[in-house]
Amino acid sequence: MxxxxxxxxxxxxxxxxxxxxxxxxxxxxxxxxxxxDEDQIPKQKSPQRKGMMYEEKWGEIVSAWLFEDSKLRKKSRRTKKKIFHYLVELGFKGSYRTVCYFISEWENSHVEGKDKGFERLEHPPSDAQVDFGVMEAVQDGELVDIHTLVMSFPYSNAGFAVPLPSQNQECFLHSLKQLFHQIGGVPRRIRVDNLTPAVKKTRPIDEEAELTE
Structure with a gap:
């Protein structure tokens, strides 16, 4: 449907x-x-759902949480593990997998406000995008966050990254050189986000940003 x-x-x-x-x-x-071009749309069948998530209160509780979280930024939303933990505190006897299945079905069926007829962005071959990111690494037996500069090629979905001690201009320029060595060349064009090391001053969308020297 x-x-x-x-x-x-x-x-x-x-x-x-x-x-x-x-x-x-x-x-x-x-x-x-x-x-x-057909006027009639086939009627969507709605099979009766069975199981504790549908026959008991748990599905309504999780649906309410998911609806609340849909209004928040992704980083602020409850994870599946947190939702399962909260349900257990309320007396839920089901499995974590049961909760995951229900959440997946809910997300697939609640797509209101999303325009599926979107316009695809065109990304010519050898055009790249660059942005800072953070990845986890093991250092001295512990997980630590490592700064990275990531260069991606949307046309082919290829990506490269260089770890950094910081996100200043020196690290930015040094990492660009390292990325060029990794890919064996230089992209024809690089889209850069509003990174402080690259963009001195942002401007309205219809004007060029002021770049650093």
């Missing part, structure tokens, strides 16, 4: 042709034609 609704949305709201819908969703041309 989600695919059928997406096909009709691309046809009626975005004005895409059948061939464009076929390429966008990577589906059969006849399937795109059938549902794009």
């Amino acid at each position: 989600s695919e059928i609704n997406c096909i009709k949305f691309l046809r009626n709201n975005k004005g895409l042709s059948i061939s464009e819908i076929q390429r966008t969703l990577t589906i059969n041309w006849r399937t795109a034609k059938k549902y794009a």
Whole structure:
């Protein structure tokens, strides 16, 4: 049903042709034609859910938590393990896997406000993106956070990274040289986020940012 609704949305709201819908969703041309121009949409079957998450109060509790968290930033949301821990404190006798299955089903069925007919960004070959990141590493037997400079190539989904002691300009420029050595060349174009070592002053979206020397 989600695919059928997406096909009709691309046809009626975005004005895409059948061939464009076929390429966008990577589906059969006849399937795109059938549902794009057909007035009737097949009725969605709603099988009766069974199990403690549906027959008892637990599903309603988790659904309420997930709905609350959907309004927050991802970093502030409850993890699956935290949700399971809270349920156990309330007397839940089921397994962690049961909770994970329920959360996955909930997330797949609650896609309100998400425009599936999005426009794909074009990323030409050999164009790269650069941004600072953080990764975990083992140092002296303990997990520590390590600064990294990450260079990704969206066209091929390739990625490279260099560990750093800091995120200053010296580390930024040194890491760029190391990344060029890793990939064996220099990208034709590099998109850089508003990194302090690279961007001196940000400007409105329709103006060029002021870069560092």
